[in-house]
Amino acid sequence: MSERKRELIAIIIGAVLLAGAALAVHLLPDLPWYAKLLIYAVPYLVLGIPIIIDAVHGLIGGEFLDENFLMTVASIGALAIGEGFEGVLVMLLYRIGELLQQISVGKSRDAVASLMDICPDTVNLETENGVVETDPESVHTGDVFIVRPGERIPIDGVIIEGSSGLNTAALTGESLPVDVSAGDCVSSGCISTNGMLRIKATCEYGDSTVARMLELIEGAAANKAKSEKFITKFARVYTPVVCTLALILAIIPPLFFGGEWKDWIYRALNFLVISCPCALVISVPLTFFGGIGGASKKGVLVKGSNCLESLAKCGTVVFDKTGTLTLGSFRLTGIAAEGGMTGDELLRAASAAESLSTHPIALCITKAFRDRFSEEIPAPESVREIAGQGISAVLSGREISAGNIRLMNSLGIVLDDPQFPGTVVHVAVNKKYCGYLMIEDEIKEGTAGTISSLRSEFGVRSVMLTGDRESIGRHIANEIGLDEVHADLLPENKVELLESIINDCQKGKTTAYVGDGINDAPVIARADVGFAMGGLGSDAAIEAADIVLMDDRIEKVPLAIRIAKRTVRIATENIVFALAVKLIVLILGALGYAEMWMAIIADVGVCLVAVLNAMRAMRII
């Protein structure tokens, strides 16, 4: 029989005995007080013994004001002043409350745990003796394992055979499957939906995405929010204060103001019953944990309750440009041909010159050529790279030069750089100017919507920092509606600038910084709340960041703020509600209006409501 079932049976027996005792006392109203006490002692002992044992155990250990002790004193006190029924009722309700609390806390704990259930317990490892089911921790780099349809990938690896639609929801919150096949790298935690995969592990279990994710979220419990610390401190003084008040209430009025002893002792016992701080202490961390768990389900890893708390007060979000607001990959967006050449001819000439280069700009030009034409890029006879200027190549006897304005100047071509917010590649054939290609860094999808929802929903200012030219920065700022942009920054300037933004910030508001974490770890670390995008790529970024976004989607930033605000709101609701109910019952109790059962309900009932409310934080809409 489970412990809970035994508990339930004890409670039922106790309740029946209490009803019997009450009936007996009711039918025989003329019994002397000690006979009534004896009748009530039967259900009291059945219900109270375990609590009393715990109380004594606590006393021996030097733990005075623990719950069990308080309940024991309150109930024995009630028996002593002849309120036998109430004394037993205190024990009965207390035990019911504890049981309900255990069940509800257990449930919510499981619910949070299930959010983190992203790591399979076993792996199908290929060995000399065939496929063996084993513990993921025993797999080493280079081992090959099999993931069947519907199973989760336990360790990061590269597919060596098979293809499948991969559900990455556990990592990114994105439900649309991603198609993968042999040669693709896959992250642990993803589910193979429809194909069998043979995967070669590319790291040990401990370095895998899921293992690191779990470590991160579980570490989050150690970073407590201010409100969490406040409530723990409050609880530490709350119980002694209320107990002292109870003592004063029991002694002073009857001793000095002629009050009835029995009446005032009864009021004091009420105080003891509500002096338990459990509802307060439990609800706040549970709320934050719900919020952190819910966020992780959406691919937003939060490193602690304190991060959520400061994010909820966010007033400014500072974005890095490349890799954060833009894809960081270049795209040919326009061709301006001159001197009798067509655009296609210009692109063909430039592609030929750039065909052997691995520079990102060159790759983008050759890619644009392949996208547009089915023919091969003509191979140049010779190529010469001119550092900081461009490239010069010979194709079918013609000299093609592609590069910046300085390259053109060196060829004796004089021109103004066109007003274009991006990179310009000028092309000259046999030292005759033929026009230029326009290349832009692509803005990520949903960026403009994100900026406007930050402003309209939360009143948050958006600022961009970039090392790029002023004109490029301005162009992007206009395109997506940023409030402020700072361009031409060196990496070390970024930290300084962020500091000045933090200093200018309205009091009580915080500043968040969003970067890809590859070269801006110091800036991420300096911000009140640092976001690193793009998953668990760089260790420095994870170390520095407060929040890690598992994918590149910028929309996760307002989502994270929404979660933070909601979580903090629920935690505040819980604190205010619990304190208010306790205060009201304390006042009613002092005035003699509250009965003991009310006090008990105020204690355990509030706790249950707070736990249920806390669970709302987990469900993210």
Added chain:
Amino acid sequence: MKKTYKITGVDCANCAAKMEQQISKIDGVNSCSLSFVLQKLTLDCEPEKLGDVLGAASSIVKKIDRGAKILY
């Protein structure tokens, strides 16, 4: 040195808070955090004192809640 231990049987949040407070006062413990939700104890302590710290922590846990236990 940071170490994490699983804890079982901590049923009351206030007890968890008390345990955390008392464990963090043990000699050799730099900081300590006990998550009631995850039932996990995170200890940051001096490595050479780990054995003593764990012993002391176990008796604190036992003292506050008879049913609770640190697994190590």
